[in-house]
Amino acid sequence: MMKNLSREGAKIAKAQRRSWPLEAQRGVTKAFAPLRSLRLCVKSLTLTAVVFICFGTAVAQTKTGQRAHASMSPEAKALLEQAIGVVCTQAKLDPKSSVAIDEMQARPSLPLQSPEAKAGAERANRLLPVAKELVISSLRQLTTEYAFQNNRNFNTRLTQAIARVNSVKRVKPDMDSRDNASVFLSRPHVITFGTIFLAGLRSDEGMISVLAHELMHIADGDNDSLRALVGAVGNKASDLTGLEIHGQRAEEVTCDLIGAMAVRAYIVNTPDYESIARRLARSIQHNCVELDEGDEDHLSPRNTIRALLALNSGLVRELINDRF
Numbered sequence: 001m002m003k004n005l006s007r008e009g010a011k012i013a014k015a016q017r018r019s020w021p022l023e024a025q026r027g028v029t030k031a032f033a034p035l036r037s038l039r040l041c042v043k044s045l046t047l048t049a050v051v052f053i054c055f056g057t058a059v060a061q062t063k064t065g066q067r068a069h070a071s072m073s074p075e076a077k078a079l080l081e082q083a084i085g086v087v088c089t090q091a092k093l094d095p096k097s098s099v100a101i102d103e104m105q106a107r108p109s110l111p112l113q114s115p116e117a118k119a120g121a122e123r124a125n126r127l128l129p130v131a132k133e134l135v136i137s138s139l140r141q142l143t144t145e146y147a148f149q150n151n152r153n154f155n156t157r158l159t160q161a162i163a164r165v166n167s168v169k170r171v172k173p174d175m176d177s178r179d180n181a182s183v184f185l186s187r188p189h190v191i192t193f194g195t196i197f198l199a200g201l202r203s204d205e206g207m208i209s210v211l212a213h214e215l216m217h218i219a220d221g222d223n224d225s226l227r228a229l230v231g232a233v234g235n236k237a238s239d240l241t242g243l244e245i246h247g248q249r250a251e252e253v254t255c256d257l258i259g260a261m262a263v264r265a266y267i268v269n270t271p272d273y274e275s276i277a278r279r280l281a282r283s284i285q286h287n288c289v290e291l292d293e294g295d296e297d298h299l300s301p302r303n304t305i306r307a308l309l310a311l312n313s314g315l316v317r318e319l320i321n322d323r324f
């Protein structure tokens with residue numbers, strides 16, 4: 001139902017939005033290349049609702065337009081690659097690591113009553129209030145970092161964005177959504193979450209990162225209220241990585257950045273016996289895919305990690321040093 005709605009919506013979506021027939025694309029994937037996957041998010045306008053869908057599925061392989069890292073020193077680039085190594089090594093060593101999105105996409109559907117899906121749904125609903133608070137504080141932090149705090153127009157939009165985040169009330173598990181998570185802005189109080197996705201995020205940190213990603217889409221809303229901030233994040237990521245990160249790509253990277261910031265704050269607030277690097281890695285390690293492909297609207301998963309770490313040099317240091 002929801003996917004059909006989103007497909008209908010895609011037909012009249014803004015030109016720059018993803019508009020291919022999603023179900024057909026997924027069918028092709030399963031038949032021919034189940035491992036060629038990418039975490040995708042779609043934001044489509046329908047007659048009755050705006051829907052965001054985030055999911056793992058295959059896409060046609062396209063070049064992501066790499067160029068030299070203009071604004072990062074060789075030392076910074078080496079540290080960044082070392083930090084990626086930490087994230088994706090932890091993906092293999094950590095029993096609570098998040099399953100890579102290509103692997104999730106290849107899994108069979110998971111019934112609502114399966115222990116893993118039930119545990120995931122409980123985790124998501126338990127953490128939703130925390131994730132909302134962390135998204136709001138991370139959004140305020142990002143507003144200051146990008147010097148929008150004295151912009152009256154932006155602050156009005158930020159207040160409305162925060163109200164939208166606060167309006168989300170629960171996570172609804174859904175078997176048919178598989179490895180998707182979605183939100184209809186006409187029903188902004190519910191995040192629909194596929195059972196495979198719920199089960200694949202095996203830690204509080206992994207779950208908070210995806211909840212925060214969805215909540216950031218809700219914050220931006222159907223009018224791209226936060227586009228000034230999103231654009232600034234995208235421009236900075238483009239300059240640092242040499243990748244083209246504008247439009248929808250900038251929104252996705254900003255959602256992931258808010259996710260990583262939210263998880264970092266959560267770890268600071270809830271110290272435990274586990275390694276800090278291991279916990280931090282869970283916020284981005286679902287991108288440690290085997291086949292790394294992107295498209296016009298989305299960086300490839302591994303370039304997503306690259307962009308996030310380029311934007312967040314503190315996280316690079318913390319992953320490498322295993323301390324704050």
Ligand SMILES: [Zn+2]
Nearest residue numbers: 041054252255
């Ligand atoms: Zn998204």
